[in-house]
Structure formats: C-alpha cells, structure tokens
Amino acid sequence: MHSFALVVTNANSWTALGDPTRRTIFELLVEHPSSVGELARDLPVTRSAVSQHLKVLKDAGLVADTRSGKQRIYRVDEAGLASLRAEIDQFWSKTLAAYKLAVEQPSKEQK
Template sequence: MAYAKSGWTALADATRRTIFERLVDHPSSVSGLARALPVSRPAVSQHLRVLKDAGLVVDAPAGKQRIYRVDPAGLAALRAELDVFWSKTMAAYKTAIEQSPEEPK
C-alpha cells in the first residue's frame, strides 16, 4: 500500500510533529488538538489530512466529533525504512574500522 506522501514529509513540519506527538500519547478530536496549539482549527484539520494521507493516523467519527489516533501500520513502515538506514550504516561502519575505503568516483 503506497501512501500519498512520505511519512518523512508528514513529520517534517514542527506543528504537525507536535500534533502527532499528542496523538501518540492519546487520541484526540480536532478541536481538542486546536485548543492546545497556537494555530486555528482549520489549520489542524489540514495537518491531520497530511498525516492521514501519509498513513500515520486514522480517524473515526464519534458523534459530532471526529477522533484521530495513530496508525501503527504507518508508524511501522517508517520504522522499517529507518532500520534499513541503520543496518546499512552499521555494516559500513564496521568494515570501515579495519581498512579505509576510498571512493574516487
């Protein structure tokens, strides 16, 4: 399942990262988030849209409200991508100890 936008892009903005961090702690409604942030409610809606498109959050209607929560699948995808970076880096780091690899090209 391909996401509309990369999770990296979604978590790039500071405000959006704050929203995500709050959702990590506990699910919230849109206005609940907006009340705790220095931006307007529509701005929060737009941020949530980006996070949703990235697969990082899911939403469910709850009466008049709409509760957003973190989507474990999207977070896992990001984690997997980062782990590839990590393992490759560690592998290169390990081989770099005994010899000094030079890359002229």
C-alpha cells in the same frame, strides 16, 4: 568509496513530519487519541488549520480516524508508523554494516 541505495517508500510521510506543526500534532497523538478541538487547544493554530494538518498526516498514512458521535477521534496509524520504523532500521543496518567494514579494515599505519 561505498554507495548505498536506500529505498524510501514513505516520502510523503517524511515530508508530512517535516512541518513543525504536523510533527507536534503527531507527537500529541502518540500520547493519546484526540479530536480536532482537543488538539487545537494545545496548539497556536485554528481548528481549521489543525484539520488541514490532520488531512496531510492521514493522506501520508500516519494518522487514522474513527467517528465518535459528532466528532472524529484521530490516532496514530500503527501500520504507517511501522513502515517509517522499517525505513529507519534500513538506515541503521547500513550504518552498522559500514562501521563494521571500517573497523575490520587494517589502517594504513598497520600495513
């Protein structure tokens, strides 16, 4: 049996995206940067709840914001997204390596 150790450095990011509302907010921000009010119009939660979810996403490094007049505009933090992608790539690389090993080993029938 093979054991693979994966280094998960973005546990907060994965946890943050585990909430359906936060994942929806993140998906909306992937489409285009938005203010709290714009996001709240597309969601069945209050502006206050959207703000709280954005704080969790920001603390997890997935979202960044900039001030535009009286409001903040939120966007996906590219560095945070790249970090998650690197972890996904770890899983994929290890899966492909395990598959390659399994395919290259002769089956019991061939022995």
